[in-house]
Amino acid sequence: MLRTKITLVVVAAAALAIALSALLSYRGVSALVADELERGLRDRADTVVALLDARRTPPPRPGTTEQVLRADGVPEPAPAPLPVSAAARDVARHLSPGSREDVFVGGTEYGVLTRPLPGGGAVMVAQSYEGAARVDEAFLWRITWTTAAAIAGAALLCRLALGHILRPVSRLARATRRITTTQDLSTPLPPAAGDEIGQLTHSFDAMLRALRRSRAQQQRLVQDAGHELRTPLTSVRGSAELLQRARGRLTPEDEEQILTTLVTETVALDDLVRELVELATDRFTGEEPEALDLAAVAEDAAHRCRRRTGRTVTVAVAADVPAGGRPVRVRARSRALQRCLDNLLSNAVKFSPPDTPVTVHVEGARLSVRDHGPGIPAGEERAVFDRFHRGSGTQGTPGSGLGLAIVHDLVTADGGTVFARAAEGGGAEVGFHLPPHTPDRARGRQAGASDAA
Structure with a gap:
């Protein structure tokens, strides 16, 4: 004790x-x-x-x-x-x-x-x-x-004085035991003073708030995922039952149509499960941030998108070279940044007509992807980054509705911000802003790591 x-x-x-x-x-x-x-x-x-x-x-x-x-x-x-x-x-x-x-x-x-x-x-x-x-x-x-x-x-x-001094610790210990026993994260913590014990209580309270948010997000993700999974599963089950009941009595054309529906819904279901897993677990957590040339990463992503879809994807880089003569670099995780760009480009290609180009704009530490699709209705600029969100004009478009949510989570994990708005002349402009890489901060981190070693 x-x-x-x-x-x-x-x-x-x-x-x-x-x-x-x-x-x-x-x-x-x-x-x-x-x-x-x-x-x-x-x-x-x-x-x-x-x-x-x-x-x-x-x-x-x-x-x-x-x-x-x-x-x-x-x-x-x-x-x-x-x-x-x-x-x-x-x-x-x-x-x-x-x-x-x-x-x-x-x-x-x-x-x-x-x-x-x-x-x-x-x-x-x-x-x-x-x-x-x-x-x-x-x-x-x-x-x-x-x-x-x-x-x-x-x-x-001493015992009497310590009983008074450690009383907040005892109350905090009882509250944490109650939370551990009941798993009730809404259990209030005792009021905190401004001393070290109060700081400990504030830290526990911040941890509980984070756990409550995480649990709420997990519950919402499970509910939304259950709702989104129900549609392709229902379609797959209905098509399979139809094939079972009408075995041998369907025309080749009807059978081909049912099999095509099964394949399409299975692919959609596979994409949805893959993105759900990626959204629930950040696979790039162990990757260390590094200094990256945003324009070069954008060129690589555009090249992959052209090769995969055959669409016209252009990269426009603004003249952002400072007086020192070196381009602005961002600090981010390399594979996470590539995943963000792939999602943005896939989203733009999906909503743009086949004969329209997709443009990537890079200006310093800011990147945006412009498409010529239905655009973003007013008031939904933040909602497009929500999980399973579908705008009023995109209800029939295939997809899981998780691509931009993954972009939001990956960018904010690296200290950046996301944005979306309707583009002039139609379409949408979606992108992010990452923190620029500062050599002084990097040297400080390296010195700290050397001291720790």
Whole structure:
């Protein structure tokens, strides 16, 4: 669970910081207490030396013990409450200015400071560490419990804060689970803010809108395809049933007419299924866009159309060469662009009378195909690119009604736009405009690919 994982990470970081602070504080306080003990021991030793030099008895002080050494290093009175070391005897003999050592007496640790006396001998001043040890232990336990409480509080606050911060993610996760379970793409997503989670929600919403559009288009395609397939299938079935019922009783002329109808409808059905498959799946998705000479591609398409149909197809190229001396090139997928031109030319040949030419106009990144057919009625300029659309004057013309829809999908996939309008003097002009190829952008893409590699 994301909330638990983030809480663990944050609490671990907080625990490390708090524990480090507590350790440093403990060490600092311990050092401060030790310094205070040393300062107190020195002050007590200075006071005792001054009082003894004035032949006065030092007042008692809790936790401290004093012991006087003669000039020969022997303590008085005996028995000595403090052990006398060699360093302390050297101080009593005035062989050393002083000594500092730690000793254990009766299981208690003492800090002992030995100072020489002006009249000879020395004094040993001992201070017990028992009180300091109690303070140190109490501080250690207190800082341990404080650290544990701080970590627990940080964990609680972190979990509460993360619950508030990740609430939009939880709502988004519930909505996506509901969509996954019910397959209902109309399920609304939670409102999005302007932060990163809001951007994620906006991205999911855009993806859902695209899926809804795709599903609607698929459903519409299936419905339209079912409607369009019904006519040739009905004709094929009727002709086949007629041949079955009238087996051997038809004249050769009637039988030839029925077989011709079967072949014609089968060819139409084959073309319709092929274009349906091509419309539903872009076969050129894996093809990379490249810089193309639109005029050269148009010449190739016109040559294929002349050879296939025997019609007159001309290509008119406008003088679009810029000052640099190089013609304008477009950025598109080569095979997809060839398919677009083949569809436009086939559409123009289909609607034009046999004795009229078809003209391809190329001007920069713009291409149009002009025919001399029935034209495009006013208000249907955009509708001609819809699937299975047939104009008012083309109801009896054979075809699937998918050619221009395929052109629209292929051109828009490459970032271009399509257009259609009635031509002056009759006929129609249908074409597209593709984005021009820019060498700077191409070099940028190549540099990005090199960096990625």
